[in-house]
Amino acid sequence: MASSQVPLVATLVANPAKPVVTDDLVAEAAGALGHEAERTVLARGIAADLIVPSSAEPGTVEASLRKALEGQPVDIVVQPLATRRKRLFLADMDSTMIGQECIDELADYVGLKAEVSEITERAMRGEIAFEPALRERVALLKNLPVGVVDEIIEKRITLTPGGPSLVRTIRANGGYACLVSGGFTLFTGPIGSKIGFNEDRSNHLILDGEKLAGLVEEPILGREAKLATLVELRSRLNLAHHETMAVGDGANDLAMLGEAGLGIAYRAKPAVAAAAHARIDHADLTALLYAQGYRAEEIVAASA
Template sequence: MAASPDLVVATLVANPLRPAVTGAVLTAAAGALGQETEQVVLASGIAADLILPAGGRTRAAIEAALRDALGDAPVDVIVQPLEGRRKRLFLADMDSTMIGQECIDELADFVGLKAEVSEITERAMRGEIAFEPALRERVSLLKNLPVKVVDEIIAHRISLMPGGSTLVRTMRKNGAYTCLVSGGFTLFTGPIAAKIGFHEHRSNRLIVEGEMLAGQVEEPILGREAKLATLVELRDRLGLSHGDTMAVGDGANDLAMLGEAGLGVAYHAKPAVAAAAHARIDHGDLTALLYAQGYTGKELLETDL
């Protein structure tokens, strides 16, 4: 089915470790959408496209019909226009998105304050308190922590989210520009961005005195508005359209960036973020963002570390 402005694609994605996009699931999903639905398997058991005319239905209505048909099946649903689904700019949050941890919480563990700091982090990510003052409060608790603990944390406590390196390197191979943009710290984003394969990284700078953290962060703080500004800046610099962009995150400080992207994806996100984003991934790993762009399993670079 050739792309046209009226065609939409609903991508069904399961976790690669738990393939659930079976023939029965596809049949039930296609049946919920109508006879004009074209089925395209992207990766057996893992991902498939359903392509159909919108027919006056909103993407939200199509997604709701699919979720109702799928019931409790562990399958994510991403609905978007078919035209322009392959993205040329990708921005990603780091903590709890590209990695499985919150770096500031791991730092706080070294001063015996992980529980207190984690509680502040959680409230900030849910949007209950403003990000910037919450970050200043947490950083102040790290005063006099040796900088060398960062290397230990990266080596022994940080785990990359499954599929992240494959996502970034596959997009880079196909001409996309990639940026890790975080409310965290350059001490972490530098080595983690390099390990995953991002073109660049942007985050906050912790003030260091001697070999110790000063308990302060350089101003202005990179938060919600700075993430949005980074997307707009890179999009304009690269001469791209709104639809050429994709962003992923899990917290409230990602919402402006996700809203501005052509496809904003909430990844295993807080409820308010998942409800507001264009798409949500609750079951799959980060390769789901490749299948959402129409990549097939054979096109994925198997480079995860």
């Protein structure tokens, strides 16, 4: 993000399973910035804020913190303090809100998971264009019974830790959440509902009776459609640019992440992590709440 002559906040976040954000670690981080940095604990051992004077450069602050905390499993998000709370949240699904790539799981049923996974990986790294790669993978699924989708969701799909709490906390505080995926409505509908999204947008697989036809409806929802969804919802909800946040892991998320007020790369491919405003490599998805200044006691439980 661009330099701004307003106070910045640097949020340090660890995985709840490895709560290493101790008082000593926070003090070490504050020392790297200058001891005048104000400290606030958001979740004991998990997340803390450092308020940085307005003269600081965001890139310099992040670089100083990364150097000071090198080797520690701690994520760092630096942003303007005044505009950190978001009202619109867009999220990728595969390998972001869930731990799997749904098309790869479908391919496993026809013995082609290795082949399809290789294409998926190349597309997510940005080595090949998303749309033709999707058509190629979908064609390999021709004649697969559509009923396997329910079985995959039940037996193979795992929600990314922190995801339901993230979405439900945003919505409980008046925000709007959209699951926007280059995957398929057969998955985003039930998965988006389970997590708690307001809506989901994705691609439609064409059916031939009760089997997949090996085709996907055009136009394909890819990089530009994700960006257009962010712009559309921001306009519809009458929100400012800074009130938006997006998260994803693949090359087809880059335009959406770049347009968001805060674009976060989650366990992302290297090119995506390098281009995003912030990156989460260690923490779970509740990191996106701590980045907005939520405290542990304000987070809505996943079962709520």
